[in-house]
């Protein structure tokens with residue numbers, strides 16, 4: 001990686017997660033002569049959400065037809081498979097099943113099927129229990145969907161490949177350089193960092209968990225605010241991984257943007273169970289007890305947080321139970337993998353923190369959100385499936401950057 005940021009460039013991207021890197025690459029493809037610099041606060045690229053995900057290439061089933069998530073996930077997955085094939089990155093199209101286990105989940109499974117078809121998800125089909133058992137011998141339920149186009153990939157490897165392409169094209173990626181202020185004027189934007197200031201023609205802020213802070217520094221509305229939700233995982237013990245061939249998902253709660261605790265065979269052939277979704281006190285709470293006073297204070301002071309908590313207190317209690325009790329975590333997963341026993345799992349070191357935007361009215365912002373301030377484009381909400389969608393989302397962001405003039 002490059003050691004020092006230059007004094008100026010045409011376009012500066014802040015954040016070397018998968019969205020920032022895909023955007024920088026897209027802008028370089030469109031403007032081959034432009035100088036493009038990515039500034040990353042952490043010492044490594046993909047240190048936050050992009051390096052802490054489930055690694056699933058989503059097919060595009062869940063998202064409201066017409067939303068950015070729906071179109072960009074379907075298109076992004078197709079682009080990602082092509083990109084991985086071109087660059088020699090292992091992306092395994094293993095497929096997944098979504099299993100309904102209770103009568104009240106059947107209308108929701110119907111709705112997922114309808115959405116998947118409306119979104120153009122390739123190969124999606126309703127399957128009977130015999131077929132479910134052929135695909136996943138240890139899964140059980142009363143109805144299921146099969147999505148053969150779902151897969152897994154190591155997103156940090158994809159991010160590293162994007163960064164390497166960018167640098168081969170003359171772009172720079174500077175790590176260990178946290179942006180602390182933004183000032184625009186005279187058709188330029190000054191990006192302040194501990195080593196000085198970078199003068200850019202345009203800026204793109206892809207700061208994931210810290211996106212709202214940079215947007216506010218640039219003069220944007222504080223609504224929506226990022227509130228962190230930690231995802232913890234268990235893993236199947238060595239010797240018990242045969243309980244899951246690929247991906248087994250439950251029918252999710254339609255009021256939440258989270259997909260429920262699933263069982264996923266990673267590209268490294270480890271089987272993860274999770275993630276949970278627990279409100280936490282730090283935007284980088286990879287350990288459960290980590291609290292950053294400023295993060296916690298900002299979450300609690302946001303008017304949307306108590307509104308969200310009043311609405312979802314029952315879900316919050318369930319998530320707390322899953323976070324502290326492996327028994328409760330396993331009992332939830334046993335609904336769709338009945339053979340699963342407490343002795344089959346152990347805690348995984350893998351965890352992630354979702355940067356979920358919460359609106360002032362307490363709603364969890366569902367779709368991707370991209371907005372502008374003077375000379376800057378901000379990605380204000382890019383939760384799952386933004387890693388899957390990154391190559392397609394990058395085009396939408398680059399269009400907005402080009403529209404700045």
Ligand SMILES: Cc1cc2nc3c(=O)[nH]c(=O)nc-3n(C[C@H](O)[C@H](O)[C@H](O)COP(=O)(O)OP(=O)(O)OC[C@H]3O[C@@H](n4cnc5c(N)ncnc54)[C@H](O)[C@@H]3O)c2cc1C
Nearest residue numbers: 015017018019041049050054056179208231352383386388
């Ligand atoms: C538990 C979990 C499971 C997930 N599973 C999936 C999945 O299976 N499939 C899927 O498609 N998606 C999944 N996601 C979502 C996916 O990981 C994210 O949508 C995606 O990684 C977002 O990428 P990003 O580049 O926007 O954010 P990030 O990867 O968080 O990157 C933002 C970057 O900005 C940097 N930054 C922030 N502030 C500054 C600053 N001031 N100066 C410089 N740099 C700064 C950060 O250090 C960070 O590197 C999951 C997420 C989580 C948390």
